[in-house]
Structures are given as C-alpha cells and as structure tokens.
Amino acid sequence: MNADGEPAGVSDAGVSKSGPHLVSIAKVACVIAAVAVLPLMMPINIATEIMIFGIFAMATNLLIGTAGLYSFGQAAFFGAGGYAAGFLLAHGWTSLPLVFGFAVVVTGLLAAAVGLVSIKRVGIYFMMLTFACNQLIYYAAYSWRSVTGGEDGLAGVRRPVLELPFVGAIPFDDNRVFYAFTAVLFLVAMAFLVRVVESPFGLVLAAARQNTRRAASLGYPVAKLQLVAFIIAGAVSGIAGALFGMLYRIVPIDSVHWFGSAYVVFMVVIGGTRSMIGPALGAFVFIWLQGLLSLTWSRWPLLLGLFVVATMIFQPDGLLALLTKRPAWLSGRRERSRS
Amino acid sequence: MLWLISAQLVNGIAIGLVYAVMSFGLSIIKGLLNVPNFAHGALYALGAYICYAVVSLQLPFAIGLAAAFLGAAVAGLLLDRFAIRPVGNGGYLPQLIVLFGAALIIEQLLLIGWGTVGLSYSPPAMLRGALNLGITVVPRYIAFASVFSALVIVLVWLLIERTKFGAYVRAGIERPETTQALGINVELLLSSGMMLGAGLAGLAGGLALPIVGATSTMGGDMLGIAFVVLVIGGLGSLYGSIAAGILVGVVQSLTTIVAPSASTAIVYVLMIGVLLFRPQGLFGER
Numbered sequence: 276m277n278a279d280g281e282p283a284g285v286s287d288a289g290v291s292k293s294g295p296h297l298v299s300i301a302k303v304a305c306v307i308a309a310v311a312v313l314p315l316m317m318p319i320n321i322a323t324e325i326m327i328f329g330i331f332a333m334a335t336n337l338l339i340g341t342a343g344l345y346s347f348g349q350a351a352f353f354g355a356g357g358y359a360a361g362f363l364l365a366h367g368w369t370s371l372p373l374v375f376g377f378a379v380v381v382t383g384l385l386a387a388a389v390g391l392v393s394i395k396r397v398g399i400y401f402m403m404l405t406f407a408c409n410q411l412i413y414y415a416a417y418s419w420r421s422v423t424g425g426e427d428g429l430a431g432v433r434r435p436v437l438e439l440p441f442v443g444a445i446p447f448d449d450n451r452v453f454y455a456f457t458a459v460l461f462l463v464a465m466a467f468l469v470r471v472v473e474s475p476f477g478l479v480l481a482a483a484r485q486n487t488r489r490a491a492s493l494g495y496p497v498a499k500l501q502l503v504a505f506i507i508a509g510a511v512s513g514i515a516g517a518l519f520g521m522l523y524r525i526v527p528i529d530s531v532h533w534f535g536s537a538y539v540v541f542m543v544v545i546g547g548t549r550s551m552i553g554p555a556l557g558a559f560v561f562i563w564l565q566g567l568l569s570l571t572w573s574r575w576p577l578l579l580g581l582f583v584v585a586t587m588i589f590q591p592d593g594l595l596a597l598l599t600k601r602p603a604w605l606s607g608r609r610e611r612s613r614s
Numbered sequence: 615m616l617w618l619i620s621a622q623l624v625n626g627i628a629i630g631l632v633y634a635v636m637s638f639g640l641s642i643i644k645g646l647l648n649v650p651n652f653a654h655g656a657l658y659a660l661g662a663y664i665c666y667a668v669v670s671l672q673l674p675f676a677i678g679l680a681a682a683f684l685g686a687a688v689a690g691l692l693l694d695r696f697a698i699r700p701v702g703n704g705g706y707l708p709q710l711i712v713l714f715g716a717a718l719i720i721e722q723l724l725l726i727g728w729g730t731v732g733l734s735y736s737p738p739a740m741l742r743g744a745l746n747l748g749i750t751v752v753p754r755y756i757a758f759a760s761v762f763s764a765l766v767i768v769l770v771w772l773l774i775e776r777t778k779f780g781a782y783v784r785a786g787i788e789r790p791e792t793t794q795a796l797g798i799n800v801e802l803l804l805s806s807g808m809m810l811g812a813g814l815a816g817l818a819g820g821l822a823l824p825i826v827g828a829t830s831t832m833g834g835d836m837l838g839i840a841f842v843v844l845v846i847g848g849l850g851s852l853y854g855s856i857a858a859g860i861l862v863g864v865v866q867s868l869t870t871i872v873a874p875s876a877s878t879a880i881v882y883v884l885m886i887g888v889l890l891f892r893p894q895g896l897f898g899e900r
Contacts, residue, residue: 415879533838540707576718577719584716587712588697
C-alpha cells in the first residue's frame with residue numbers, strides 16, 4: 276500500500292512534551308464548547324445529525340486515517356445498526372443498554388464477516404470488495420421486508436428509555452434531551468477512538484499503513500489487528516446508525532446505500548484524516564451544507580459535487596489543515612521531518 | 615422449461631456482453647490510471663441520455679450510438695484534465711473522491727437536462743420483432759446488441775493487441791515509468807485510455823437504452839455491477855472482465871427464472887463465492 280501524505284493518528288503521540296498538556300486540555304475544552312454551542316446555531320435536529328455523522332465519520336477515520344484501509348462500505352454497518360436497534364425499538368423493547376448492545380453485537384459480527392472476506396486484499400481491491408459487500412447488504416435489507424420494511428424503511432421506531440437506579444427512567448422524547456444524549460455519546464466515542472489510535476494497537480495499525488510488509492516482518496499479526504480495527508469501526512458506526520434511526524423514528528433504506536459510504540469518506544477527507552477532530556469537522560461542514568443547499572435548490576447534489584471536487588483540488592489535506600496550518604507556532608508543534 | 619432456460623440463457627449472454635463492454639472500459643481505466651472509476655456509472659447514464667437525445671432528433675440509432683461513445687469519451691477527457699489530474703499526486707483516495715463528486719455533477723446535469731421522469735425508446739423498425747434461432751426465439755434487438763457488443767470488444771482487443779497505440783497502452787499498464795523513460799508521452803496515453811474507457815461506458819449506455827430506457831438511477835446500479843465484474847474477472851487482468859461480464863449476465867438471467875427478486879443480489883453473492891475460492895479473481899494473477 277502506498278504510504279501517502281502525512282502520518283495520521285500517531286501525530287500527537289510521539290511529539291516532544293513541550294506543553295502538550297495545555298494544548299490537549301485546550302483542545303478538549305474547545306470540542307466540549309463547540310458541542311454545547313452547536314444547538315444554539317441551528318435547528319436542533321440538524322445539530323443532532325451532525326453529532327451522529329460525527330461519530331460515523333470518526334469511526335471511519337480509524338480505518339482511513341490510521342489503518343489506511345480505504346473502506347467504501349461503511350454505510351452497511353451504519354444501516355445495520357439502525358435496523359438492529361430500530362427493530363427492537365419498533366417491537367416494544369426500549370431498554371437503552373439492550374438496544375445499543377444488540378446494535379453493537381449485530382454490526383460487530385457483520386463487520387467481522389465483511390472483514391474476513393476483504394481484509395487480506397489491499398488497496399483498490401479492498402475498496403471494491405467493501406463496496407460490493409455494502410451492495411449485497413443493501414439488497415438483503417431491500418428484500419427482507421418483514422424485518423427492514425424494504426423500500427419504505429423501518430417505521431415506528433421509538434426512542435429508548437434509560438433506567439437509572441436512583442434517578443428513575445429518563446425518556447428521550449424531547450429533542451433537546453436527545454441531543455444531549457447524542458452529544459455525550461459523541462464525546463465518549465471521540466475519547467475512545469483517540470485512545471485506540473494512540474494505543475500500541477493504533478500505533479501498529481499506523482505502522483502497517485505506512486509499510487505493511489515491514490510491520491508484518493517485525494512480527495505483528497497485521498491482518499488480525501486490521502480485522503479488529505474493522506470490527507471496532509463497524510460497531511461504532513452501528514451505534515451512529517442506531518442513533519440516526521431514533522432521531523427520525525424511521526430507518527430509511529437509504530441509510531444502507533453505498534452513497535452513505537461515499538459521503539462518510541468525504542466527511543473524513545474534507546475534514547482531515549490526521550486527527551479525530553478532522554472527521555467531526557467534516558461531518559459538521561457536510562451536514563450543515565447539505566441542510567443549507569437542500570433548502571435552496573432541488574438539484575443540490577450538483578452543488579455538493581462541485582464543493583467536493585473544489586475541496587479536493589484546492590485543500591487536499593482537509594479543512595482542518597486550513598485552521599491549524601497558520602498558527603503552527605501557537606500549537607507548539609514542530610514541522611515533522613520525513614524519515 | 616427447457617425453452618425458458620434457453621431463452622434466458624440467450625438473454626443473459628446479451629446482457630452480459632453489454633456488461634462486458636462497460637467493464638472492459640473500467641478495466642482499461644483501472645489498468646492505465648490505477649484508479650477505480652467511480653464516475654463510470656454516470657458515464658454509462660450519460661451515454662444513454664445522449665443516445666436518446668440524438669434519436670429524438672429523428673437521426674438514426676447508429677448515430678445515437680456513435681454520439682454516446684464520443685460524448686462519454688469527451689466527458690472522460692474532461693474528467694481526466696479537470697478532476698483526476700489536479701489531485702494526481704495524492705494517491706488514489708482523492709482521485710476516487712473527485713470522481714464520485716464528478717459523478718454527482720453529471721447525474722444532476724442529466725436530471726436538469728431531461729427531467730426526473732425515466733425515458734424509454736423502442737429500437738428502430740429494422741431491429742423490432744423476433745428472430746427464430748431454432749432452439750429459442752430471441753428479440754431481434756437483443757440479438758443485435760449481443761453481436762454488436764461482441765464486435766466492439768473484438769475491435770478494442772485488436773486495437774490493444776495489434777496496433778502501435780495498443781502496444782503503448784500495454785506498456786503503460788505493465789511499466790509506466792519505463793514507458794515514460796522510452797520517450798512515450800504517458801500523459802497523452804493516460805488521457806486517451808480514459809477517453810477509450812469512458813467511451814465504452816457511454817456506448818454500453820446507448821446500447822442499453824432500448825432495453826432498459828434511461829433513468830437517473832441507472833448509473834449507480836450499473837456501477838456496482840461493473841465493479842463486481844471487474845473483481846470477478848481479476849483486477850490484474852485486462853480481459854478477465856469480458857468473460858466475467860458474460861458470466862454475471864447469464865447467472866443473473868438464470869436466477870430470474872427461479873427467484874426474480876434475487877436477481878440483483880445474486881451478482882454480489884456470486885462475487886463473494888468466486889473470491890472465496892479464487893481470491894485473485896478468475897483471471898487475476900498473484
């Protein structure tokens with residue numbers, strides 16, 4: 276696999292410790308502030324959608340930015356998570372841990388199956404295989420009407436209820452409460468994924484991205500670790516899909532379509548693959564732009580396409596690089612020399 | 615029953631040959647530019663719409679097919695110049711994202727030009743009616759489409775195997791750097807490869823117009839099938855996609871007899887089945 280661009284993911288882990296604490300505390304504060312301010316700037320459901328797709332994009336970035344596995348089939352897991360959670364919620368099981376647990380198990384198993392078929396193939400082959408598996412799962416969902424509702428989508432999805440020992444039952448029917456819940460999951464997912472990326476496991480993934488053969492000859496079970504990353508990314512995407520079904524109380528068939536897979540790769544790449552903030556930013560820009568454009572013109576995907584092409588041509592490192600490049604002296608980060 | 619099977623078999627071969635034309639184009643682009651052409655489905659749709667535009671001007675169907683090829687080839691050239699090349703040094707991820715963005719633009723332009731309602735066109739009078747082959751009866755147009763597709767494939771094969779241009783193309787696929795070092799203009803070669811591949815997608819779209827009509831979603835579905843054909847044929851093999859295309863068409867048609875609703879999903883099942891036994895695809899080497 277060609278090691279293109281900058282090393283992602285590991286970037287912050289090995290940097291010299293000249294005030295890294297202050298920087299990372301500032302980063303965390305910025306992210307939490309942004310999450311808190313977001314619903315004041317736009318309709319609450321759009322803000323919730325940004326959180327959901329932020330989770331989806333960050334999970335996908337574990338594959339793209341860290342592991343260098345260019346999957347074009349992540350919507351399969353997003354949609355499957357939506358169907359798994361939605362099926363329980365539409366049939367009267369509303370316990371929150373049960374619903375999310377089920378979604379994680381189903382999407383994790385599905386990701387394991389897809390990963391087993393595709394992970395040993397590299398580069399373009401891997402991309403096309405994940406794409407084709409996505410299509411297969413799409414048609415399976417399309418035909419399995421009794422569970423997924425087929426073309427009409429899985430309707431009648433209710434929001435789960437969280438039973439806490441001393442507080443009692445917390446319902447999420449209020450959209451603001453649901454936003455808060457989604458935002459908390461978003462922050463947890465971000466913390467978890469950053470931890471994964473910076474762990475020894477994440478470092479081996481990044482090493483394998485830069486030179487698969489060298490990482491393998493050092494004795495690391497590269498394919499196995501990549502499969503684990505694929506399962507983690509799939510399961511986290513499944514959580515995002517479950518939230519999406521709860522938000523609009525329906526799981527549309529479009530949520531498993533491969534267009535979703537391509538869109539999430541957009542979000543990751545236009546945001547920037549070098550950190551987990553990039554994909555979140557990409558999701559913000561993408562969902563916000565989509566909401567804005569779809570109000571103005573029924574042919575809005577044309578404008579979206581132009582935006583994507585222009586971003587890739589003029590800002591190939593992602594929008595986050597636009598923000599961070601200028602004040603390089605501020606963040607105290609040295610220019611990395613390529614070895 | 616036998617009659618039904620043989621009818622579906624002939625039908626499947628015809629559809630498979632159209633798939634083969636389309637995927638052969640994808641295979642050429644993949645070979646030369648080393649990028650999976652995510653705009654291939656959109657180019658296929660573009661071909662169908664161009665062909666429709668030409669025949670609705672009362673021009674002959676043959677001109678429609680030629681225009682579909684040329685129009686898609688020009689679109690391929692534009693894609694190469696203004697989408698693929700500007701992001702060329704970043705690896706294939708930016709390239710295929712740009713191609714996907716371009717596909718969105720092309721499909722929306724088609725919707726702006728021809729509206730959201732699907733279009734249909736019946737083949738010219740000469741190609742209507744049926745042909746009795748003895749074992750089964752085939753619609754004339756289906757027979758024409760298969761023979762024509764086969765001819766196109768043979769022509770492109772001759773172009774690649776028997777001409778100087780073809781030798782450059784093969785050299786460009788095998789050893790791009792050496793080819794450049796030998797003084798061959800690789801930039802130009804890549805552009806013409808992209809044009810040829812895109813043109814084949816457009817031509818397949820034109821050929822499919824009398825069978826399936828022209829709709830805005832035709833590209834996305836076809837893209838999936840073309841990718842599957844390429845993977846089954848083997849990514850390293852330029853010609854594997856031809857046999858794989860016919861195989862996919864036949865399997866799909868025969869499935870329609872047993873379970874019509876599964877005829878699309880079976881394509882992907884077939885692909886996974888093939889890969890479990892031959893991970894490199896039917897004709898790939900590794």
